[in-house]
Amino acid sequence: MPRPITATIHIDAMQHNLARAKACAPGAQVWAVLKANGYGHGLERAMRGFAAADGLALIEPDNAVRLRELGWTGPLLLLEGPFDAADIDMMAQYDVNGAIHSEAQLALLEAACPARPLNVHLKMNTGMNRLGFMPHDFAAAHARLRALPHVAQITLMTHFANADEAAHPRLSLHEQVRRFRAGSEGLPGPVSLANSAGALKIPELGDELVSNWIRPGIMLYGGTPGGQSAQAFGLKPAMTLASELIGIQEIGAGDCVGYGSRFQADGPMRIGVVACGYADGYPRHAPQDTPVLVDGVRTRLVGRVSMDMLTVDVTNLPGARVGSRVVLWGEGMPIDEVAEASGTIGYELMCALAQRVRVVEG
């Protein structure tokens, strides 16, 4: 009775990708990032897929509690830290680490009286200009944290803006590392720098990225953080989004397809109608010729993606019929290729998987 669209989550691929992350940074411990519902793969499934991680990192306080309820006993980290005083109490109660990235959070922590000491990640803004203390304010923030009886360990953290393009002309990876070193000089504590892109660059950049903890995200789900394809990085897709043809139209020269009549045929064509639309999480931006697999054969999107359907060219697939299997991304069709065609990144597509899509494991 559900529509024929299904997302298959490959737990074994998650395990494989985690092993790849560990292999990139043999000396480091790994926070597996499973924010945003495990990048759309499901929190509980991601927890199982990353059972071998040293810790799990996310941003949603309620999901940190959920992970404890699901039985995760290892370290947990809130990458954006507490949003309010109640979160600090929760962090103490459930033994959750949290970032401290702003004066407001620091003041919140100073005013708090948690039931037991907290481990915190003090975050430095080294050029991303999103969260974190400026390098010249970092030591003072660190001193204030050290003065608090309810703060136990302080890890030093920053986040890279351009780890996928280390030599970025506006802000290089090395410049961010340099700022981090300058701002944290002489301060004790473990260090956490690298996201997926950073982790994958460790072999090539060497000790510039040495840190005690890495924080891979996208690579664990089999998406590339940029630079090379996921396959070239040795990653396997953790999600396959597949559906079926629910209609076939035979059209002729001059006939159009879909909203806005954007596609116009210049000769006889067979159009397959797929039960997958933007309300399932497929990008409405996907243009003409975005690749799609029908019965295992690569073909192309034609016409506009609509809310519940999209249309593909099956002119050269005479066997295509109602019920033919269609792979939108995953096994046999890299999500990054669909993302690139649509002017976005695999991260967005994974996270956008809609609640109405049935999810199975396989």
Added chain:
Amino acid sequence: MPRPITATIHIDAMQHNLARAKACAPGAQVWAVLKANGYGHGLERAMRGFAAADGLALIEPDNAVRLRELGWTGPLLLLEGPFDAADIDMMAQYDVNGAIHSEAQLALLEAACPARPLNVHLKMNTGMNRLGFMPHDFAAAHARLRALPHVAQITLMTHFANADEAAHPRLSLHEQVRRFRAGSEGLPGPVSLANSAGALKIPELGDELVSNWIRPGIMLYGGTPGGQSAQAFGLKPAMTLASELIGIQEIGAGDCVGYGSRFQADGPMRIGVVACGYADGYPRHAPQDTPVLVDGVRTRLVGRVSMDMLTVDVTNLPGARVGSRVVLWGEGMPIDEVAEASGTIGYELMCALAQRVRVVEG
């Protein structure tokens, strides 16, 4: 403990918008469309908002059952009809109307033996080239339906490709209506043609769009189907997506913001960091200068939207601080404006609202 991002659903706006749809077509009955989880507003909330509709239409068979369980006793319509034989049994059991749009569905229905007769919507493909029988095949399909003892009423239906641009050079509204009339000539049964764009054009196009049922969707949620602004159509937003600032950065000339260092300041600026990212449903495509309200004042996006955060210019908002209210869309900030800036339509943004966003009514 949840993150500060909240979607507020305005049930009264849904009621208002439904009344607008009815006023456009005084003689017609209204299928209120609540597929895709009520365009992201929640199935049960949409059911309440559209309690005054003559029927509810959707595409998800499981949600049709859910609506019955929630207490909806009026007509229900599956706009894509059954996906398999089990759906036909469900339609009989739960008294659900369904489209019949393909030879495969017709064969499925012919082979079925449902517990009681079904009401069906026979769909014609008048140029959208997505679902439906070609005009020249329509009468034969109709005859086959009439021959079935388990088919009660047959409604005649089509769908417009360009109702927002009636004089579309490739396929006009009038041409689709002409094909519909030609293909259905002499066939009995009620008629259902107009979606939101069609319904809103009835006053201007007159009886070209006369039909027994209209099927408004986007307009019921306060989004424009195109042509004019939602406000000009007299519609009210049914969803307000709001969050808070969770960080402020003071930056100087040459400093960059976010991934890819895409935004570079040409002088001193204050950057506000908003707890809302593409994994909440905000479009990653949103470019520089997309409008955002901070403390009720219109300002602009700067830098790339990231997974959990976006950054805005609060240089001229000296009162902006951590905790300041940010409206992404809804009351005071038309969703269509955000969509247009991002190269998409309000439909996509509503439907993409992520599960992790807390939803309240107000």
